[in-house]
Amino acid sequence: MTGATKAPRPPAQQPRWAGGVPLADVVGELATRPPLVSAESCYALQRELSLAAAGGAVVVQAGDCAEPFADADRERMTPKVELLGAIADVVESVVGLPAVRVGRFAGQYAKPRSRETERLPDGRTLPVYRGDAVNGTAPTPEARTPDPTRLLAAYDHAALALDALRLAEFLPVFEGPAPSLCLTYASHEALLLDYEDALVRDDDRRGGGYGSSGHLLWIGERTRQVDGPHIAFAERVTNPVGVKVGPDASGAEVGALITRLTEGRPRGRLSLIVRMGPRIVDELPRLLGELGDLAARALWISDPMHGNTRRNHHGQKTRLLPDIEREIRACGAALRAHGLPLGGVHLETTPEPVVECVETEADLATRLDRYTSTCDPRLNAEQALAVARVAAEVRLDRPPVPTPESHRRADLP
Numbered sequence: 001m002t003g004a005t006k007a008p009r010p011p012a013q014q015p016r017w018a019g020g021v022p023l024a025d026v027v028g029e030l031a032t033r034p035p036l037v038s039a040e041s042c043y044a045l046q047r048e049l050s051l052a053a054a055g056g057a058v059v060v061q062a063g064d065c066a067e068p069f070a071d072a073d074r075e076r077m078t079p080k081v082e083l084l085g086a087i088a089d090v091v092e093s094v095v096g097l098p099a100v101r102v103g104r105f106a107g108q109y110a111k112p113r114s115r116e117t118e119r120l121p122d123g124r125t126l127p128v129y130r131g132d133a134v135n136g137t138a139p140t141p142e143a144r145t146p147d148p149t150r151l152l153a154a155y156d157h158a159a160l161a162l163d164a165l166r167l168a169e170f171l172p173v174f175e176g177p178a179p180s181l182c183l184t185y186a187s188h189e190a191l192l193l194d195y196e197d198a199l200v201r202d203d204d205r206r207g208g209g210y211g212s213s214g215h216l217l218w219i220g221e222r223t224r225q226v227d228g229p230h231i232a233f234a235e236r237v238t239n240p241v242g243v244k245v246g247p248d249a250s251g252a253e254v255g256a257l258i259t260r261l262t263e264g265r266p267r268g269r270l271s272l273i274v275r276m277g278p279r280i281v282d283e284l285p286r287l288l289g290e291l292g293d294l295a296a297r298a299l300w301i302s303d304p305m306h307g308n309t310r311r312n313h314h315g316q317k318t319r320l321l322p323d324i325e326r327e328i329r330a331c332g333a334a335l336r337a338h339g340l341p342l343g344g345v346h347l348e349t350t351p352e353p354v355v356e357c358v359e360t361e362a363d364l365a366t367r368l369d370r371y372t373s374t375c376d377p378r379l380n381a382e383q384a385l386a387v388a389r390v391a392a393e394v395r396l397d398r399p400p401v402p403t404p405e406s407h408r409r410a411d412l413p
């Protein structure tokens with residue numbers, strides 16, 4: 001039969017919720033809650049991103065892979081914001097342009113995963129950890145069961161984290177005039193659509209609705225299907241949005257994303273966050289060539305983390321600093337060849353003195369014992385500042401320095 005309507009694609013990466021309280025009750029409760037961030041502050045970020053898209057600022061987005069609920073207090077949030085600020089300061093001082101400061105925090109509580117289950121060393125198989133908004137990290141069937149009441153806890157913890165930052169005056173005030181550059185904004189992956197949809201609120205300034213769970217919301221590599229509900233969500237809201245772009249993204253797909261997400265919107269509305277790994281050398285020039293002039297409608301940001309994850313000899317997820325640096329350089333070179341600047345950098349970082357990412361191939365033999373991430377390996381402060389310096393040099397179009405050591409040494413704040 002011709003003309004049959006295509007069934008809408010079901011959302012990818014959603015938990016199989018269980019537990020005593022029905023999801024619908026939780027969603028109903030979330031719908032009554034006040035917005036976590038104001039439309040005005042999302043608009044303030046949009047203006048900063050418009051400046052970045054026009055070449056007048058550089059985006060710095062950084063924070064945990066999986067943010068723990070337990071971090072939602074002032075004591076733990078302040079060092080995260082300070083590290084983001086230190087990364088931004090490096091970029092500003094090297095590039096000579098303001099940095100747009102966007103944290104992966106105050107809501108980065110949900111994780112897409114490669115597998116549904118995890119096999120433990122003792123042979124048991126459990127549902128995989130999907131972020132504190134879904135289940136717990138403890139290796140028990142109870143903790144790993146996706147519990148919809150965690151969505152309410154996610155809201156509460158995001159509110160606490162935002163409050164902690166607001167008290168420290170890092171974020172725009174909730175109401176009032178749009179502030180100028182050098183404030184800090186909150187971002188997370190808009191993965192759990194029941195949560196995100198329930199928090200859409202009226203945008204009185206621009207009409208329509210905005211996602212009130214964070215200032216910038218991004219769609220991940222595993223959920224960015226052009227005809228999928230995550231992209232439909234991103235299209236619907238007035239916030240600035242991001243979309244991750246992996247090495248298999250086709251020009252047709254990304255072109256359709258750009259058109260859908262930028263039509264009638266201000267410059268800087270869409271950040272394409274490139275995370276291609278070693279294949280970037282071939283695939284980003286290919287993609288930009290396929291996109292042609294359309295590419296200039298997005299802000300292009302390098303995420304040198306997610307295409308470069310590997311396991312060390314002990315099975316721990318890690319990343320090598322030289323791989324990360326190489327990806328930023330390759331990203332900058334491909335963009336430059338297409339007449340576009342590197343618009344910013346997207347990193348997984350922590351102010352904690354961990355070692356989760358390493359310097360050399362030889363380090364893959366070592367078991368990492370200063371490792372607290374519950375998902376992906378993060379850069380510690382020293383590593384993050386060194387990577388920021390590389391991104392800044394790339395933005396300035398500086399050639400690689402000959403001795404890697406000399407640019408890995410960055411002063412701590």
Ligand SMILES: O=C[C@H](O)[C@H](O)COP(=O)(O)O
Pocket residue numbers: 065111112113114115306375376
């Ligand atoms: O950012 C997160 C991870 O890259 C993503 O959750 C996939 O991780 P996994 O392959 O361990 O599931």
Ligand SMILES: C=C(OP(=O)(O)O)C(=O)O
Pocket residue numbers: 065112189219220221222244245275306376
């Ligand atoms: C899951 C993530 O990234 P990606 O969607 O690019 O794999 C992430 O940013 O933590």
Ligand SMILES: [Mn+2]
Pocket residue numbers: 065066306348375376
């Ligand atoms: Mn991650």
